[in-house]
Amino acid sequence: MTSISELTFFGTPVMHFTELKSTNEYLKNQSISCPMLVVADSQSHGKGQYGKDWHSEPNQNLTFSFQWFPKNLRAEEGFKLSQMVSLAILKTVNKYIDPERAYIKWPNDIVIENKKVCGVLIEPTIQNNLIQKVIVGIGLNVNQTQFPPNLPNASSLSILFPEKHWEVKTILQNMMASFESLVPRLPDIETQSKYNSNMLNINDIITISKADKFLSCLNMGVNKEGFWVLKNLSNEEILTLSSSREIDYVY
Helix, strand or coil, X not given: CCCHHHCEECCEECEEEXXXXXXXXXXXXXXXXXXXXXXXEEECCCECHHHCECCCCCXXXXXXXXXXXXXXXXXXXXXXXXXXXXXXXXXXXXXXXXXXXXXEECCCEEEECCEEEXXXXXXXXXXXXXXXXXXXXXXXXXCCCXXXXXXXXXXXXHHHCCXXXXXXXXXXXXXXXXXXXXHHHHHHCCHHHHHHHCECCCCCEEEEEECCEEEEEEEEEECCCCCEEEEECXXXXXXXXXXHHXXXXXX
16 A cells, blocks of 8 residues: 555655644745645644644644645735635545535635534745745544544544545545646636635625624625625625634634
8 A cells, every 4th residue: 555655746755754843834944946745643733823723633634734836926816825725625525525515614614514624724935925935734634533622613524424434645645636636727717706606604694703792794705805705784784804813703
């Protein structure tokens, strides 16, 4: 059976470690200017968005990062890369759980049955308003069965679909194939409509918490700039959100 370290990502051998502090941090310290993918069975200081820790039990989940060098992608178009990564992950996960479906919770969490199974951390390097390099960190909960009490909405593929056999390496291979087929085509693909068609609760009424107030809103999807557009049903105000730090999504 092929091991993870025998796989390649855009022709470069995949780097597989038993443990790393963080796969994103590992790639930040590399000077190799070609696509590269790093997998760790365990991360001692896994990174989530906005400096948060990413909790993942050793040897139970898929935790990896890859670096990519976009061509002529402006800084303000970085959301397209985020959307493309989300769609590539979704393509892989939905292949395994059909006829059930996973959805994207803005900006790039993957959710099944209102449970978060995957998080994404994207860290770009920008020069002259162009994204020169981007490191994408992905954590997919596969076989973990217990989560900390402060993560009530976290779940895993094995919890949600216990009748299936989940093999991390096979999932990784399929996800890599999705990235290799979709990411290079980024400049030529219109991601907004594809993203919206796979967005959690699109065109439905949802509840958010903003400035310690609960609001009932119509989820209108993302606009051409990648911002999330909501209509506050209490006063018809249109809310345009540029960061997930502005609100909490109430399941």
